[in-house]
Amino acid sequence: MRRKALVALVLLFVAGLVATGAEKYIVASDMPWPPFEWVSPEGNYLGFDLDVMRCIAVLMGYEIEIRPLAFDSIIPAVRLGEVDIGASGFTIKADREEVVDFSNPYWLSNQAVLVRKDSKFASLDDLFCCGHRIGAQRGTTGADWVQSNLVDKGVDVKLVLYETYPEAVLDLVHGRLAAVVQDEPASQQSLAAYPELKILDIIETNEYFGFLVASGDPKGLLPRINEGMLKLGLRYDLSLPAEGQWKVKLRILPDSPWFYLVQSYFGPPIPKVEAARKACIDTLYNGELSPEERVLQYAKCLATKSAE
Secondary structure (H helix, E strand, C coil): HHHHHHHHHHHHCCCCCCCCCCEEEEECCCCCEEECCCECCCCCEHHHHHHHHHHHHHHHHCCCEEEEEEEHHHHHHHHCCCCCCCEEEECHHHHHHHHHHEEECCEEEEEEEEEECCCCCHHHHHCCCCEEEEEECCHHHHHHHHHHHHCCCCCEEEEEEEECHHHHHHHCCCCCEEEEEEEEEHHHHHCCCCCCEEEEEECCCEEEEEEEEEECCCCCHHHEEEEEEEEHHEEEECCCCCCCCCCEEECCCCHHHHHHHHHHHHHCHHHHHHHHHHHHHHHCCCCCHHHHHHHHHHHHHHHHHCCC
């Protein structure tokens, strides 16, 4: 909680801060990971993370440029100042907090274990043995979980690392892997793309995602990102269980932009989201509306059209 207390303190000093239109920040994201980020056939950058970044920029009065970057290259690029924000489903972890600073959490995720429907596995005990090949993307918490909880403990499995999760899922489809361990929301999109797959089980890792910036937040971005998420309709309920670890319950205000963005990206098939985004994106940059109206109308349009 030291990070959250620091963010809250900084926010008090910059309350009411609105950036000028001349400010522009580079947002790095590992693109092939729907529904959080991906590239459409037309070359547009789509995804929940990226639209949250766009909407916050509109609300807080600055501009962003989306830059595709491999997942395990984003934190080094942020640290070196080559990009300003990492937005790519990053789990807030102690080792990462040693080198970068995180926003308040915006998503709670667990790890899903994907297998083929025609596989012989009835449980994780059947899978996690016998030299089975388990795929994950390099540098992710899915890969960390397999390494720490299976490989390092002597379980007879082989961890196979990939540059992107879609490559791992494709190898699973083609029978070159026994399973893929991946965040649950992205795994649901994998099921939509490949009906021959199923989720064997969910590993409750309780991972909070956050947006990240350089250590010390030299450009003062975290207060604006956190305030922007509040304006979009995300709320936090904090509790301190007996074991002394803070827990965060994320709440979404009804009829808020955050509510409609979640509806848009978590459920509808990718082609419908792409068509909806094409139809609605101009609303987000309609200068005749206030920033709040632009963001709400865009998110509502996206949710309505992606459900058609």
